[in-house]
Amino acid sequence: xxxxxxxxxxxxxxxxxxxxxxxxxxxxxxxxxxxxxxxxxxxxxxxxxxxxxxxxxxxxxxxxxxxxxxxxxxxxxxxxxxxxxxxxxxxxxxxxxxxxxxxxxxxxx
Amino acid sequence: xxxxxxxxxxxxxxxxxxxxxxxxxxxxxxxxxxxxxxxxxxxxxxxxxxxxxxxxxxxxxxxxxxxxxxxxxxxxxxxxxxxxxxxxxxxxxxxxxxxxxxxxxxxxxxxxxxxxxx
Numbered sequence: 516x517x518x519x520x521x522x523x524x525x526x527x528x529x530x531x532x533x534x535x536x537x538x539x540x541x542x543x544x545x546x547x548x549x550x551x552x553x554x555x556x557x558x559x560x561x562x563x564x565x566x567x568x569x570x571x572x573x574x575x576x577x578x579x580x581x582x583x584x585x586x587x588x589x590x591x592x593x594x595x596x597x598x599x600x601x602x603x604x605x606x607x608x609x610x611x612x613x614x615x616x617x618x619x620x621x622x623x624x
Numbered sequence: 625x626x627x628x629x630x631x632x633x634x635x636x637x638x639x640x641x642x643x644x645x646x647x648x649x650x651x652x653x654x655x656x657x658x659x660x661x662x663x664x665x666x667x668x669x670x671x672x673x674x675x676x677x678x679x680x681x682x683x684x685x686x687x688x689x690x691x692x693x694x695x696x697x698x699x700x701x702x703x704x705x706x707x708x709x710x711x712x713x714x715x716x717x718x719x720x721x722x723x724x725x726x727x728x729x730x731x732x733x734x735x736x737x738x739x740x741x742x
Contacts, residue, residue, distance in 0.1 A: 516687070550728035552671075559720055559732035560671065571730060603671055607727040612684040613661070613673040 517542050517608050519616035527624040534591040536619045538604035543584050548607035551580055551589045554618075555600045563602075564589065591621075599623050626650035628660070628721050628733035635739050636711050642738060646704040646721030653699050654679055659724035660704040662695065664717040665735075672717075676724060677704060713740045 518541040528534055538549070546567040552560040562571040564580035567587060577592040591598055604616040632644035646660060653660060661676040675695040676684045685693050694707045704721060718737050722729035 548727050552729075554671075559722075559735050560729070561732070562728055562730045565726050565728040565730070571728075605671075605673075605728065611673075611687050612676065613686075615663075615671040615673060617670045 516611055517544065517606055517614055519604055519606055519614055521602075521604060521616035521619045523619060524617075525620045525622060527622050528594055529624045530594050530596055532594050534589075534594055534598070534621055536589040536591075536602055536621075538582075538587040538589070538616050540585045540587070540606060542608075544587075544606045544608060546583050549580075549582070549587050550605045550607075551578075552603045552605065553598075553600050554603065560603065594621070596623075626723055626731045628723060628731060630719060630721050630733045630736040632719075632736055632738065634737060635741065637742050638712055638740060640711050642706075642708045642711050642715070644706045644708075644719055644721075644736065644738075646706070646733060648702050648704070648721075648723070651723065653677075653697050653702070653704070656680075657725060660697070661722050661724050661729060662704075662706045663720045663722060663729070664715075665720070666714075666717040669717075674708075674719075675706060678724075711740045716740050 520539045522537045549567040551564040554560040568580045601618045628648040659678040662674040677695045692709045697704045718735040720735045721733045723731040
């Protein structure tokens with residue numbers, strides 16, 4: 516079973532700063548099958564990145580994804596006030612087909 | 625425009641069976657490559673994937689919950705139904721359905737909160 520570990524658990528930053536979020540897989544994940552989501556309180560998650568590095572429709576270019584194998588990164592180049600939220604990575608594989616990471620909370624410092 | 629909406633009971637008793645319906649619009653579940661999945665989130669906790677049904681009726685389940693879950697689709701009604709048997713208080717969560725495409729859940733429903741309590 517592929518386990519996704521996200522770090523850090525909480526990231527305290529100021530608006531305008533750069534955020535770097537990590538997602539590490541217990542086994543190699545095809546880059547095509549790694550996605551990132553943003554979730555704000557009381558809302559459903561929103562897809563940000565699919566295929567490790569492709570932005571979903573309407574996602575600003577300050578969000579970028581990278582990585583391969585077992586190490587993936589979501590970068591927010593300059594934090595806007597609306598970016599403070601919880602971020603999840605998700606992989607699609609064979610067994611189990613889909614898993615989510617435990618999440619990283621980006622909070623205002 | 626793709627939309628999905630979950631419906632079902634807000635309160636179920638322990639040992640009962642939960643039946644949730646996802647009613648969607650803006651796409652057809654007979655289109656190649658498309659699927660609808662269910663994901664849940666206990667209060668204050670992370671997302672947990674439950675099940676996924678593909679356009680060709682292929683089905684996938686979370687291994688830890690497989691014995692309790694059934695996912696079905698009714699293409700003519702644009703609905704996907706999830707049943708979960710033997711409900712327990714630990715199953716208290718917000719349950720989401722979502723559109724699956726390009727190996728990710730690109731559109732989500734608003735979610736429905738289900739509480740398991742006697």
